[in-house]
Amino acid sequence: MKRIAALMLVLLMILAGCGGLVPKGNDSSDKNNAEKADGKTEIKFWSFWGSDPRKATINKIIDDYNKSQDKVTVKYTYLPWGDIWTKNLAAVAAGNPADVVINDINSTALRGLKNQAEDLTDLAEKDQLEGKFSKELWQASQHEGKVYGIPFNTDTRVLFYNKKMMKEAGLNPDQPPATWDEIKKYGQLMDKKKGNTYENIGFYPFFGGIGADIWLTNANHKNYIDENGKVSIDTQENINTMNWLKKYQDQYGTDTLQKFQAKFDSQQGNPFFTENVGMIIKDQSFATQLDDFAKDIDYGVAPLPAVKEGEEPTSWGGGFVAEVPKGSKHKEAAYDFIKFLTNEKNQQLWAEETFDLVANEKAAQAAGENLSGNKKVAYQAAVDNMKQTILTPVPVTAPEYFNLVNPQLDAIMRGKKSPEDGLKKAQEDLEKLVEQNKK
Known part of the structure; x- marks a missing residue:
């Protein structure tokens, strides 16, 4: 990003x-x-x-x-x-x-x-x-x-989705996924395989250039460190989130995901433009790229899904x-x-x-x-989405926090640590950092 x-x-x-x-x-x-x-x-x-x-x-x-x-x-x-x-x-x-x-x-x-x-x-x-x-x-x-x-x-981050691919999967394009369970279900219905090779991937949480931090914000509705220096990264919500993300990665496999990711870097070859990816998280400016490279795609824009039904979705800006x-x-x-x-x-x-x-x-x-x-659709969706968008100002008690958190999140996604161990280590490191800076 x-x-x-x-x-x-x-x-x-x-x-x-x-x-x-x-x-x-x-x-x-x-x-x-x-x-x-x-x-x-x-x-x-x-x-x-x-x-x-x-x-x-x-x-x-x-x-x-x-x-x-x-x-x-x-x-x-x-x-x-x-x-x-x-x-x-x-x-x-x-x-x-x-x-x-x-x-x-x-x-x-x-x-x-x-x-x-x-x-x-x-x-x-x-x-x-x-x-x-x-x-x-x-x-x-x-x-x-x-x-x-x-x-x-x-x-603000919003969900862009391909209406044609949704129809082909038997889904209603006027009802985008509203929860994590729904986006998982929709994505699987939009997947297309030829033998062991994925030709289409309906949804993968990291496509679009966002990281685990955005999904942790989506689940927790707040930053890791509050304005008073209280650290709250080692939570059950965050453990559940990292497990959810890891299951996605394990489902598709590193080789498949890397091949798709390489195409995202080539503008015209972007898998969303070629209709090989059905849903992607981007900010509103993605609409200008669609105008430039994929004018004919019939797409919709919706808020990020909430963790579960009844919860408010939270986005990041x-x-x-x-x-x-x-x-x-x-x-x-x-x-x-x-x-x-x-x-x-x-x-x-x-x-x-x-x-x-x-x-x-x-x-x-x-x-x-x-x-x-x-x-107009994309911009108005972004305007509306600001009501549920949070920023994560750098905490003055721990300005270097990302140097401690990101390696732990990366280790979890690479299977080197469990979510429990990685987040526990991040919590301990951040608490030490906050304490040092308060002195």
Whole structure:
């Protein structure tokens, strides 16, 4: 998962207090963002949006902002994915950061703790921004009640399913699976074998690039570590989840799964596009790939299944915030631009042009209503799914937690450890980590 990989990269750099070169044109010779000759203050804005349509859309928003007032000029700099966070931390350490940076939402609290982002609480409260975003996104942008970033966009995992394959399996395409038992049953009915070889696989929980952590979230409805540092990974729910996942892997076998997985990496050869996989977990942006590579597929979009009937399904999301790096010389002007960037009009524009799930709730709802065809179905499903989507902000008591958890989950899936032993070890390691960091 690209965003989870990005989060790990961001965390490693935050923890390391990463150094590096500041982008050209942003050193002390730039007069610390001093006022230009025309009397306007120049705001430096960094993001990783360099390809169309994102670049075109952000340039339009910036141009509209620059024309909307006569005090500030926003200067945009594109930095490649990953590099931007290295450069940002280096610039903060050098005392000459950009004024606005797009950053990972799940590590916002950690940057607040480490004094790497400006406190925007008073400004946000004055403008009553809190009510414009979901509770999950707003809380993820804080540390100890203080706001260190304004939510910009997010995502959520949903189930894409092939309606034709469901019909061929004798299933009702208007009734997608709602529980783990149902998705298992549906998947088996959609499987197709020729001899000992699987030609079609109805459903495998890891297809789509998600990991065991998403299914543990789906079952537990929470992160491994709460805001007070309480660890709860060694639970019966999690043991059951890992057993459920392992049975899937054992059913199809490593060789079969690896052959299918290799095809997912080839775009046009993606087994969902070729109708060799019936159901897959992705975020809403998968609809754009379907438009590009598999326009003729008749598909539906539904929430992730719940563990059992009567339970609420839970999904996982990530996202990004617009924040003011610590040391910006123009905090209030930078915040004013962020407020413009995240207002309803511009968030709706961003959603309709890029198909990102925007953070502003009214804008997301409006965009969903304005889209058409399958894209409308996928986007509206994602908007609705945010009601049952949780984020997993990095716990400041254990920022490196994934280095301890992931090896245990991997050992369980490889059959090297039982779920009981692997999760017990993860629990012990996390409790030690939390205790060390509290000291």
